[in-house]
Amino acid sequence: MMDYLGTQIIAELFKCKPKRLNSLATVKKAMLEAAKASNSTVVRSVFHKFSPQGISGVVVVAESHLAIHTWPEYGYAAVDVFTCGKHTKPEEGLKVLAKFLGARRIKFKKIKRGILSEVEDDGRKLLLNPNK
Amino acid sequence: MMDYLGTQIIAELFKCKPKRLNSLATVKKAMLEAAKASNSTVVRSVFHKFSPQGISGVVVVAESHLAIHTWPEYGYAAVDVFTCGKHTKPEEGLKVLAKFLGARRIKFKKIKRGILSEVEDDGRKLLLNPNK
Numbered sequence: 001m002m003d004y005l006g007t008q009i010i011a012e013l014f015k016c017k018p019k020r021l022n023s024l025a026t027v028k029k030a031m032l033e034a035a036k037a038s039n040s041t042v043v044r045s046v047f048h049k050f051s052p053q054g055i056s057g058v059v060v061v062a063e064s065h066l067a068i069h070t071w072p073e074y075g076y077a078a079v080d081v082f083t084c085g086k087h088t089k090p091e092e093g094l095k096v097l098a099k100f101l102g103a104r105r106i107k108f109k110k111i112k113r114g115i116l117s118e119v120e121d122d123g124r125k126l127l128l129n130p131n132k
Numbered sequence: 133m134m135d136y137l138g139t140q141i142i143a144e145l146f147k148c149k150p151k152r153l154n155s156l157a158t159v160k161k162a163m164l165e166a167a168k169a170s171n172s173t174v175v176r177s178v179f180h181k182f183s184p185q186g187i188s189g190v191v192v193v194a195e196s197h198l199a200i201h202t203w204p205e206y207g208y209a210a211v212d213v214f215t216c217g218k219h220t221k222p223e224e225g226l227k228v229l230a231k232f233l234g235a236r237r238i239k240f241k242k243i244k245r246g247i248l249s250e251v252e253d254d255g256r257k258l259l260l261n262p263n264k
Contacts, residue, residue, distance in 0.1 A: 005203065006210070010140070010243060044178045048192055056197065058190040060180055064201050064210070065190060071137065071246065078138070078196070078245045080212070109243075111142060113210045114203065 005114030006064055006084035011094050013077040017102035021070035021077055027055045030100030035059050035066055038093030040083055063088050068097070077101055082113065137246030138196055138216035143226050145209040149234035153202035153209055159187045162232030167191045167198055170215055170225030195220050200229070209233055214245065 020026045028047050035042050040061035047057035053073060059066045064082040071077070079097055081090040090110075098106055152158045160179050167174050172193035179189035185205060191198045196214040203209070211229055213222040222242075230238055 005206075005208070006201075008142070008210075010142075010245075012246060043180050043188070046176045046178050046190070046192055048175050050194070056175070056192050058178070058192060058197060058199070060178055060188050060190055062182070065188065065199055067190070067197055067199065067212075067214075069138075069196050069214075069216075074137075074246070076137070076246055078140075078214075080199075080214075082199075082201075082210070082212075084201075111241075113142075114144060114206070114208055 003115065004112040006082060006112075007088075007090055008064075008080060008082040008111045008113050009090045009094055009108055010111065011079040011081070011106055011108035013079055013098055013101060013103035013106055014075060015104035016070075016075045016077055018072040018075055020101050021075070022053050022055065022072040024049045024055055026100065027057055027068060027070060030097050031057050031059050031066055031068055033100065034081065034093040034096040035061050037096040038066070038081060038083055038090050039088045040066075040093070066093060077103070084113075135247065136244040138214060138244075139220075139222055140196075140212060140214040140243045140245050141222045141226055141240055142243065143211040143213070143238055143240035145211055145230055145233060145235035145238055146207060147236035148202075148207045148209055150204040150207055152233050153207070154185050154187065154204040156181045156187055158232065159189055159200060159202060162229050163189050163191050163198055163200055165232065166213065166225040166228040167193050169228040170198070170213060170222050171220045172198075172215055172225070198225060209235070
C-alpha cells in the first residue's frame with residue numbers, strides 16, 4: 001500500500017489573459033485538456049459562468065478532481081489538480097491550464113493527501129475526537 | 133480590496149464510519165449541509181459512486197467549491213472547503229462534514245488563495261513566465 005493516496009497541486013495563476021478567463025468555452029476546453037494531460041479519466045464535469053464575470057468549473061475524474069475559479073478582473077485563476085495513482089501526472093495538467101489561459105506567473109504547492117501513517121507530521125493541525 | 137480572495141481548507145478525515153463514506157445519499161446530504169453551514173450558496177453539484185466503493189462529489193458554490201473523495205476501505209475522506217468572501221465560514225462546513233461522516237480524527241490546514249501582493253512569500257514555488 002502507498003503511504004499516501006494522492007497528490008494535490010494548489011496553484012495560483014497570475015497575469016492570465018482576462019478574455020480567456022471569462023470564456024466558458026476556453027476554460028472548459030482548458031480543463032478537459034488538463035485532465036487528459038494529467039493522465040486522468042473524466043467522469044463528470046460542471047462549469048458555471050457568473051455575472052458580471054468569472055467562471056467556476058470542476059472536472060471529477062476517476063482519480064479525484066480538477067477545479068478552477070477565475071477572476072478576469074485580476075487576471076487570476078485559482079486552480080486545484082488533485083489526482084491519485086502512480087499513472088497520473090498532475091504537473092502536466094497544470095502546465096496545460098497555464099498555457100491555455102496565458103498565465104505568466106504561477107505559484108503552486110504540492111500536498112500529499114490521505115497520509116495513512118499516524119506518526120507523520122507535516123505541520124497540519126490535528127483534531128482528535130472532534131465530535132466528543 | 134482584500135489582500136487575498138478566499139480561504140481553502142484542506143482536510144483529511146480519518147476514522148470515519150465506512151458505511152457512511154459509501155452511501156451516496158449520506159455524502160450528498162453531508163456536502164449540501166456543509167455548504168449551507170459555511171454560509172455559501174449552492175450553484176451546481178455532482179456526485180459519483182465508484183465501483184466497488186468510494187464516492188467523489190463536488191458542490192460548486194457562488195463562493196468557490198466544496199469537494200470530497202471517500203475511501204470507505206480506509207475510513208478516510210479527503211475534503212476541500214474553498215470559500216471566498218467575509219460572510220463565509222469554511223470551518224463550519226468542515227465541522228458539519230466531520231459530524232455527518234463520523235470522523236474521529238481530522239487533520240487540516242488553511243491556505244489563502246489569490247494573494248495579490250507581489251512581495252508575499254509563503255513558501256510556494258514560483259514560476260515566472262512559464263510559457264516562454
